[in-house]
Amino acid sequence: DEEVIFQPLGVFAAITPFNFPFMIACWFWPYAVACGNTFILKPSEQDPMIQQRVFELLEEVGFPPGVINLVNGGKDAVNALLDHPQVQGISFVGSTQTAAYVYARGSASGKRVQASGGAKNAIVVMPDANMDAYLATMMNSFYGAAGQRCLANSLVLPGGAAHDSARERVAGAARELRVGDGMESGVSLGPVVSAAARDRVVAAISAGIDEGAEAVVDGRRVAVADRPKGYFVGPTLLDHVRPEMRVYREEIFGPVVGMTPVGNLDEAIALINGAEYGNAASIFTESGSAARKFRNEVQTGNVGINVGVAAPMAYFPFSGAKRSFFGILHPQGRDVVRFYTKSKVVVSRWTAGDGAPVTGVGR
Known part of the structure; x- marks a missing residue:
């Protein structure tokens, strides 16, 4: 008989x-622990209290001590995890620059590494797209979470005759978004994470305009009366964005969308595939042929068809590509189970129970 069994490796972070x-x-x-490992989590130093509370709740419900552990800190804490000989593998989500660093240093220490980096995701809007049905999901993908997520769509590639309609509909919906405290009813767009983030996003918008983009909706000077010190940037739409522009090439991580008209689907796919990132891309169309061509040819790890945020469910892998992901096995799904285990092939033979030699086998 022959079988493959999977066993835990030890400590992951x-x-x-x-x-x-x-x-x-x-x-x-949850996957690491379910696979039999222990775990160390280092959350972002910008908002560590969420995980502090999670760990308090884990203690309250009787989670075994030492199985999952919390450590706070900055680069020194990261390097300690990357270098420690007992840590078998590292998972990371953040910027591409840091993902590349984590992958290189962790791999040099002999660890398994899955490092998810930045993104510059695009939506292709074909002339036959049903804007009435799908405008809301497009807007959520542009401006949800103030654009601060790796699956945010920050580029729109309207094909052919779709440009004028897409521009008008997106701009109109953007102007209707209410900016303010995200805890208040009716608010569609909250602040970015810090003053530095706000200043960086505003600078990126200004750079795009200086390079020749048209500010259809400009969120640089948005004011929220009851939150004058908030780090707010209003929804922004820049049209006629060209591939050589900073606002096209770089991940802005804010509520900024660039529109780049294309002649046809082939041109849109070529632009997406020519980018350094490969996290996600979506197409809006009523054509099954166009959708099939797009899903087969586009070089991104996640693909949406009439879906704005192409976010996999927990039992599917979160599949980034190119400089959006460093490693082989992705977070979530079967990939992460393989990441957190080692495989062992067991070859066994048994006698019939009477002690007689076994015949007719090759081993």
């Missing part, structure tokens, strides 16, 4: 970002 301080940790530690 994850370094998670600020933008989803609860959810992203859940991409990792």
